[in-house]
Amino acid sequence: MNLNKEIWLTPLIQETLESLYNKTIPQDAISLQKTRKEFAGDSTLVCFGLSKYSGKKPPETAQEIGEALVKADSRISGFNVVNGFLNIELNYSYWVNYLQGYTPDAKLPEKARRRVMIEYSSPNTNKPLHLGHIRNNLLGFSVAEILSECGHFVSKVNLINDRGIHICKSMIAWQKKGNGETPSSSGMKGDHLVGKYYVEFDKMLSAETNELRAKIDSNDWQGIDNESQEGIKKLLAEIEKAEDSQKQKDLNSTLKQQINNQTPLMKEAREMLMLWERGDTDTIELWKTMNSWVYEGFNLTYKRLGVDFDKFYYESDTYILGKDIVQEGLAKGVLYKKDDGSVWIDLSDEGLDQKLLLRSDGTSVYMTQDIGTAVLRNKELNCSTYAYVVGNEQDYHFNVLKKTLQKMGYSFADGIYHISYGMVDLPSGRMKSREGTVVDADDLIDEVIEEAGNRALELGKTEDMSEDDQNQLFRKLGLGALKYYILKVDPKKRMVFNPEESIDLQGNTGPFIQYTYARIQSLLNKAKALSQIEISLDEMPEESSARYMIRMLEAYSETIQTAAEGYSPAMIANYMYELAKDYNSYYHDYPVLKEENLTLAAFRLEIARKTGETLAKCGKLLGMEMPERM
């Protein structure tokens, strides 16, 4: 049963208005919102826009409507008018009944439920996960939970980037320097081991690049083919001529890139990629082995983070898929071919550029692959929404992907949505792998758990717990702190990750909410007998704080639904913090066990119970576990 008051109040207002003014009033003319804390009332009708129907000034209009509403429905006990705002007050009995029927539930009506795919995580298999991936994973998982809570049918999907030149790099470095090292021989987590060789490759590469640069500077062009020679010479000349330093910088980095490409190591990497694409047995064997190490590592990290997937896609399976579709697009005349054979789409009428979809040698690029997987998934999953959790540096890419598919006539493309999130910065600035400031996901998880443990042990409240229970608790607290810290920020916004603040326990933090929950559980345990007492309005006084708490609980379903529409776990984090804070204040002022009026005590206990349930539910939606004690 949905008791949400907007369900009956909005239509009631509409009817009242229509009979009052004898005009048709569209529903969206009725702007109803929660009454702000500082005013009396439960719901507020904004009356400025209604003047045109009443022909009177907003305050007079509000007054009139208020009077009519009180007459129209007994649930409405009163009202007050401030400027053009009509604050509607509901009966206390309405709220007491509401509390008794309340359970945190945000299910939409059947007809509003949809099939939704959430793609998230999508890692490369050449490096372990880092802080940026953590934001991605937490967001993706949480959004999926939120949509499920609203009744949607969600597929969580991970598209793994397991092929390409970057993967070959770690393979080559391992061949050269690995001496057969494996995760078990080294005791290293598989993804970290592979990552180590990726870094190793980079080191070897920059040594070769420097060497080659020195040779070029002394006019020694051995090992560089004529065409590349010319290119490099031209660049050198341009750098000579360039006047502003920005341009010089740009040219220099292009030059470095070109020299990079001429090193023996890069040549080897490219050769390996070709071997891989041809299906060379040894290459494939090595690739499979090293990838399997990485997957073992990733799975462990996912498990510790508490995220999971319904389906995995691998780029090695999907990277060719888009080619046929591009051919179809050519046939339809949506795409065009240049003289060199490359295929493009012109999106300039959409405010975008031309975009390459197929190289002149016929091989596919990132976009080709994404087009292919999109079509494949639509066949397999048949969703109405395809949401991709990917960083905002790819805003342009997803814009192009969606428009391209639309132009090709795929109607499912309308459902493509990019959940674009901002970078995670450190207090010192951006994470840079070159400077070694990248925060590793596994290290971070270890740290927050350890730190949570340290702080809990200092307080000494967990001494009687078994070591196993303690470890479970520290894990819940550490991860709760981390998840809340990251998810409370609006996904779209860039955020600063301060390692020390992320494990804080006071203020707007995960553990603050967990503490509130644990304390409620303790209260429920001690007050079991009260649950038998029937709550009756006749036996207890009206309390505005209680009314306020129930209104906070009532906001649950609307909050979750708005969060789902906006793909924003942050809204839920803000809500549950507000709820916990208000409850703590209520708890402080209105005792249960000491209250002599047992009906009132039972009523307060009921508020505690429902608040606890709601906090736990919100926590679940963020992937946060609530401890029974801490």
Added chain:
RNA sequence: GGCUCCGUAGUUCAACUGGAUAGAAUGGCAGAUUCCGGUUCUGUUGGUUGGGGGUUCGAAUCCCUCCGGAGUCACCA
């Protein structure tokens, strides 16, 4: 340079998508416990919402302009 996004207390974030006197946390300061768990609660301090103009009953939010920052403009992914 073109396009996109961002700029809110010292700091980290809010502001129900155009609503009421811009709120929390943190930091600083001052308090509360015969306690149902003090990881709590109550005060206090702190703002020209980057600057300027416009739209209207009303703007942090929408439009224009300038300033500052980021991202992106690959036959990379």
